[in-house]
Amino acid sequence: MIEAPAKEPRELNGEDSVRVELVSRAFQTRRGRVDALAGMSLHAAPREVVAVVGPSGCGKTTLLELICGLQPPDSGRVQAGPAALMPQRDLLLPWLSAIDNAGLALRARGVPREQARKAAAPWLERFGLAPFVHTRPAELSGGMRQRVSFLRTLLAGKPVLALDEPFAALDAITRQEMQGWLGHVLESEPRTVILVTHDVEEAVILGDRVIVMSPRPGHAVREIEVPLARPRKRTDPAVVELREEALTALGVQA
Amino acid sequence: MNRIRRTAPAALLLIALLGAWELYVDVKGSTFSLILPAPHQVAQALYTDRGLLWSNFLVTAEEVLLGIVVATVVGFLLAVAIHFSPTLRRAAYPLLVASQAVPVVILAPVLAFWLGFGLLPKLVVVAMVSFFSIVVTTTAGLAAVDPDLLKLMRTFDASRARTFWHIELPAALPGAFTGAKIAVAVSVIGAVFAEWNGSNSGLGYVILQALPQLKAARGMAAVVILSLFAIALFALLGLAERLALPWVYLPSGKEQTA
Numbered sequence: 023m024i025e026a027p028a029k030e031p032r033e034l035n036g037e038d039s040v041r042v043e044l045v046s047r048a049f050q051t052r053r054g055r056v057d058a059l060a061g062m063s064l065h066a067a068p069r070e071v072v073a074v075v076g077p078s079g080c081g082k083t084t085l086l087e088l089i090c091g092l093q094p095p096d097s098g099r100v101q102a103g104p105a106a107l108m109p110q111r112d113l114l115l116p117w118l119s120a121i122d123n124a125g126l127a128l129r130a131r132g133v134p135r136e137q138a139r140k141a142a143a144p145w146l147e148r149f150g151l152a153p154f155v156h157t158r159p160a161e162l163s164g165g166m167r168q169r170v171s172f173l174r175t176l177l178a179g180k181p182v183l184a185l186d187e188p189f190a191a192l193d194a195i196t197r198q199e200m201q202g203w204l205g206h207v208l209e210s211e212p213r214t215v216i217l218v219t220h221d222v223e224e225a226v227i228l229g230d231r232v233i234v235m236s237p238r239p240g241h242a243v244r245e246i247e248v249p250l251a252r253p254r255k256r257t258d259p260a261v262v263e264l265r266e267e268a269l270t271a272l273g274v275q276a
Numbered sequence: 277m278n279r280i281r282r283t284a285p286a287a288l289l290l291i292a293l294l295g296a297w298e299l300y301v302d303v304k305g306s307t308f309s310l311i312l313p314a315p316h317q318v319a320q321a322l323y324t325d326r327g328l329l330w331s332n333f334l335v336t337a338e339e340v341l342l343g344i345v346v347a348t349v350v351g352f353l354l355a356v357a358i359h360f361s362p363t364l365r366r367a368a369y370p371l372l373v374a375s376q377a378v379p380v381v382i383l384a385p386v387l388a389f390w391l392g393f394g395l396l397p398k399l400v401v402v403a404m405v406s407f408f409s410i411v412v413t414t415t416a417g418l419a420a421v422d423p424d425l426l427k428l429m430r431t432f433d434a435s436r437a438r439t440f441w442h443i444e445l446p447a448a449l450p451g452a453f454t455g456a457k458i459a460v461a462v463s464v465i466g467a468v469f470a471e472w473n474g475s476n477s478g479l480g481y482v483i484l485q486a487l488p489q490l491k492a493a494r495g496m497a498a499v500v501i502l503s504l505f506a507i508a509l510f511a512l513l514g515l516a517e518r519l520a521l522p523w524v525y526l527p528s529g530k531e532q533t534a
């Protein structure tokens with residue numbers, strides 16, 4: 023037990039639970055070399071929500087896969103606590119019910135089915151999925167599928183959540199609902215979150231900080247603090263102002 | 277109403293073909309009917325030889341069913357092994373393909389020499405002609421699993437075995453069923469050819485005996501039974517698939533397999 027206190031200062035120091043330093047990553051394709059990331063840096067303190075916005079193809083998914091340890095960087099350094107990924111497409115298993123999909127991370131660790139269901143059930147109920155516990159993904163709405171997919175990532179029990187455009191595929195109304203919902207969850211279940219999105223407003227509503235990325239090869243071009251209380255309204259002038267700032271950094275003229 | 281509309285075309289086509297066949301034999305005369313019996317003669321044979329046909333059908337059915345079971349087990353295990361070992365894939369695939377080019381006629385005497393004249397050599401022939409489609413479709417199913425799903429399982433710290441159990445195995449089942457459906461048709465042919473060597477029972481044997489005795493109608497009756505058997509097996513597999521893999525048939529459950 024002598025080792026135990028050693029963990030304390032790590033937390034007290036506020037050491038980052040994710041640290042990406044000057045990372046570059048390229049892919050060899052049939053049409054030649056594609057530089058996905060070049061000199062990308064990012065850090066996230068424990069329980070911080072860092073939103074990453076960037077144009078399509080700028081290496082956002084690649085960044086998350088690096089953080090999750092799914093691929094190595096070509097150069098630079100990636101340090102991160104155990105991270106669970108919520109993939110860009112929901113990737114629910116068509117043969118499993120909502121509850122079994124939500125509990126997949128537990129099953130992957132060898133937790134027996136009944137126990138995994140017990141763990142997932144209260145969450146499904148909390149997220150309004152109680153009537154659909156035994157429904158297969160094909161018969162769930164897009165918003166429900168995203169919630170199940172998020173739950174699956176949450177139930178993996180990792181301190182870091184890597185969320186890849188969790189609401190991109192949803193219609194505007196459902197997306198707003200889901201953003202509010204995600205804010206709620208993170209309040210009661212704080213994790214370090216890297217939230218990738220191409221929706222600047224979403225980034226400002228949900229993030230403690232917003233990292234704006236350049237077009238490919240991606241790197242951080244601007245870091246915007248969002249020192250606003252939650253829940254945030256998109257009509258709040260402060261939110262609007264930060265959104266404009268991020269848009270300008272993206273190179274979009276307002 | 278819907279049901280009638282769906283089955284009507286098949287029924288009409290069948291009646292038309294049978295009618296044409298009947299007419300054709302009628303025009304050709306009675307000598308010709310010794311080679312190609314008319315449908316009514318086949319029907320007659322089905323009735324008068326029913327005892328003989330039934331007892332021999334049981335023999336063939338046993339060979340086919342056991343052969344398919346063996347083929348499914350072997351084919352599935354082989355597909356899994358090939359999936360896990362690229363080396364085995366490269367080593368075994370050419371041989372698997374080659375095995376399908378070996379005519380049963382060549383094989384049957386050797387098998388009779390090794391395994392005698394009982395059920396076993398026939399079962400081996402049936403399994404040999406039908407395991408290939410199961411290997412191919414199951415391997416394809418295993419390989420077609422979304423790589424992003426495998427990545428997801430890695431972030432969940434899933435072992436290779438658990439990833440296989442939870443993701444790859446269920447994903448490969450529709451392919452395995454498709455393979456088994458293809459196997460059903462060829463397995464019946466396999467059984468018939470197997471019975472042409474070293475056997476004294478089974479519908480294949482009945483056909484072999486009937487032809488030189490100028491009892492073509494009896495041979496054709498055996499063929500009718502074999503066809504119906506294949507159709508029944510195919511339908512049964514389809515039913516089993518619907519029960520076992522209901523998600524494949526859900527609204528947005530993507531493509532439906534054959």
Ligand SMILES: Nc1ncnc2c1ncn2[C@@H]1O[C@H](COP(=O)(O)OP(=O)(O)OP(=O)(O)O)[C@@H](O)[C@H]1O
Binds near residue numbers: 056076079080081110
């Ligand atoms: N495994 C790979 N092989 C080859 N090229 C890849 C691979 N992964 C990513 N790329 C390329 O790297 C670039 C960045 O891809 P990435 O998926 O990270 O972008 P993204 O920002 O997530 O895009 P989007 O907003 O469309 O999701 C793209 O040009 C992509 O084609």
Ligand SMILES: [Mg+2]
Binds near residue numbers: 083110
């Ligand atoms: Mg992406």
